[in-house]
Amino acid sequence: MTNKADNGHRMAPTSAPGRVKEITSISNPIIKDIRNLALRKGREETGLFMAEGLKLVLDALDSGWQIDTLIVARNQLHNPVLSKAAARTVASGADLLEVSDKVLAAVTRRDNPQSAVGVFRQQTTTIGKLDLGGDGVLVALDRVRDPGNLGTILRTADAAGVKGVVLIGDTVDPFSLETVRATMGSIFAVPIIRMSEGAFLGWRAGFKGLVAGTHMAGTTDFREPAYNKQQTVLLMGNEQAGLTEGLAKACDVLVRIPQSGKADSLNLAIATGLMIFEARRASLQLDNAG
Ligand code: SAM
Known part of the structure; x- marks a missing residue:
């Protein structure tokens, strides 16, 4: 990886074609840099992250995400889709690394690696840039801790047409390998916003829609509010502690999903999925619904 700006972050590729390199050793310094992206520190220092698999790479390129480097299995380049993605990458000015299976396995820390791994620039947005329309739904997660939970929530939010996912406070990194894997490509489709609790509460003070918090002490059934009549924020609590007191107090309603059993x-x-599909119920229908 080259093109470092003064702050250590990589600069956008120039319009010149990218370089093509063949690498067979896992101790190659370029591979060492890319392997560092498995660590949060490495991602924070570079602003980059990895996405595994040809489908994810194509999803990202089609959605206009900026690719920095594409790593491909040299022995799979006969696949026309893979070689087309490789050509697209080089044409965009990013680097192409043609590597051995051993190198790919080391990069992804998997025994059976995919044929392609893309290194992309991280992209988040701000809450003010979202267009919620008349009845858009936003999901806000208080200090989410589990990468698999976050990836699953991003995938579900994408599937149900949620306008964005807000990460409040100290959260797991949405660009970790595990989260990106769990999103199955939805990381490239759903706008992600990161905010402190204070900044979220400041924004909430001027928000005219419905803020529905989920709470184990909630007294309203989650199917009651008229989510589809207004812009809605679904506020979800931390895995261990639930919502902070400040966030719970800022809600218009505290809802609970009824349970039986132990x-x-x-x-x-799962709770976020139920909330999202309930809030989006009126807007979702099967293609073949008559
Ligand atoms: N021990 C936490 C508490 O008492 O608040 C519960 C944590 S729960 C695993 C994590 C989050 O999932 C909750 O903060 C809430 O957002 C959501 N959740 C889980 N079950 C729920 C339910 N039955 N009704 C509403 N929200 C629920």
Whole structure:
């Protein structure tokens, strides 16, 4: 990886074609830099992250995400889709690394690696840039801790047409390998916003729609509010501690999903899925619905 700006971050590729390199050793310094992206520190220092698999790479390129480097299995380049993605990458000014299976396995830390791994520039947005329309739904997660939960929530939010996912406070990194894997490509489709609790509460003070918090002490059934009549924020609590007092107090309503049985609560990603589909119920229908 080259093109470092003064702050250590990589600059956007120039319009000149990218370089093509063949690498067979896992101790190659370029591979060492890319392997560092498995660590949060490495991602924070570079602003980059990895997405595994040809489908994800194509999703990202089609959605206009900026590719920095594409790593491909040299022995798979006969696949026309893979070689087309490689040509697209080089034409965009990013680098192409043609590597051995051993190198790909080391990069992804998997025994059976995919044929392609893309290194992309991280992209988040701000809450003010979102267009919620008349009845858009936003999901806000208080200090989400589990990468698998976050990935599953991003995938579900994408599937149901949620306008964005807000990460409040100290959260897991949405660009970790595990989260990106769990999104199955939705990381490239759903706008992500990162905010402190204070900044979120400041924004909430001027928000005219409905803020529905989910809470184990909520007294309103989650199917009651008229989500589809207004812009809505679904506020979800931390896996262990639930919502902070400040966030719970800022809600218009605290809803609960009824349970029977012995479980104290639902898994966060499951509870978020139920909330999203309930809030989006009126807007979702099968293509073949007559
Ligand atoms: N121990 C936490 C508490 O008492 O608040 C519960 C944590 S729960 C695993 C994580 C989050 O999932 C909750 O903060 C809430 O957002 C959501 N959740 C889980 N089960 C729920 C339910 N039955 N009704 C509403 N929200 C629920």
